[in-house]
Amino acid sequence: MTASRFRDLLLAEEQETIALMANLGQDIDLLVHARQDSNNDDEHDPEGSTLAFERSQTDALLKQSTARLADIAAALAKLDAGTYGTCENCGRPIAEPRLEARPYARTCIECASR
């Protein structure tokens, strides 16, 4: 694949991640409001603990998406610098099928599975 094809993949991935984060932000708003409307006593209110659980799941997804955006930005910078597709750990080329599946990958499969 060419560099411009990877750039398209990265930009598409970036748009998806931003859209997901917008949805997650709305979810958090809804959960916060739902929580304020319900009994705040987690221990005696099963619904309260469910909301707390959903909130922490949503927070985790948001953190993951933030990290994903940083990876995408780093990959785009490497495309500009001409160093895209090189493992940040061992310096060897990252296999193309891995880049097609995860265009924002920072390391090769060997380093990632270590």
Ligand SMILES: [Zn+2]
């Ligand atoms: Zn490596």
